[in-house]
Amino acid sequence: MAPKPPIHPDSPELARLAEEGRVVAYFGYGSLVNPRTLRTKFLAIRRAEAKGWQRFWQPRDPAAEMALLSVHPHAAESIHGVVVYDLADHLPSVDEREAGYNRQVIDPDALTIEDAPLPGVPVYIYEASPGASDAAEMGSAILQSYLDAVMQGFRDLYGDDGLKRFVERTEGFETRLLRDRSAPRYPRSVPLEAGEAELFDSLVDARGAHAIELS
Structure with missing residues (x-):
């Protein structure tokens, strides 16, 4: 099997910044897997798998009444995603993006990173x-x-x-789906490629999501 192409070129400054202790890493399992949603100038990004975690849909907060992805410990499960290597100075911005979530370090023994560029760097998960x-x-x-x-x-x-x-192993798809594709409410929305809308809708419909129209 041919190796997967890199997601994004590494910063040429990655090794130097790591030596200076200025690099942090965090595991993305939702919108962070799409580099088009990242607003900080990250240093590197890798495919990764974290064992012992379950992904599920939960409310962001009671007032918003919108669901976003989160995780909780589950010994029998694992999640795929990415590890993002970023400047330590950017961590407060990531914390703000993940408001309402707790940042903690993943057990290194439970984490597999494709072609990890920096061994020994702790990886956070929200x-x-x-x-x-x-x-x-x-x-x-x-x-x-x-x-x-x-x-x-x-x-x-x-x-x-x-x-x-991702669709089959994420809990909580049996909920409401607000069809806002034509007028996106998500601030980091992305344009879709030809055929993606139909593919995504068919997979989500099969999981029992209840579509409601944007009012």
Whole structure:
């Protein structure tokens, strides 16, 4: 099997900045898998798998009534995504993007990184805040524009099989889906390639999502 192409060229400054202790890394399992949504100038990005975690849909906060992806520990599961290597100075911006989530270090033994460029760098993951309910119970809706960005990222990284794995192994798709593709509410929405809208909709419909139109 031919090796997968790199996601993005590494910064030529990566090694020097790491030696200076100015590099951090974090595991992306939702919109972060799509480099088009990243707003900081990251240093490197790699495909990765984290064992012992389950991905699921949960409300962002009670006022927003919108569901975003999160994770919780699950010994029998694993999640695919990316590890992003970034400047330590950018970490507060990432924390702000992931408001309502707890940042913690992944056990290195549970993490597999494709062609890891920096051995020994701790990798963070953003976990759902304790006590959060699932999206279906809270009556929250998944933003189609957000889901499009996530699914496009997984398809680009892992192909159609990886995209299907993401949909099949993420809990909570049996909830409402707000069709906002024509007028995106997600601030980092992405344009879709030909055929992607139909593919994404067919996979999500098969999981039992209940579509509602944008009002």
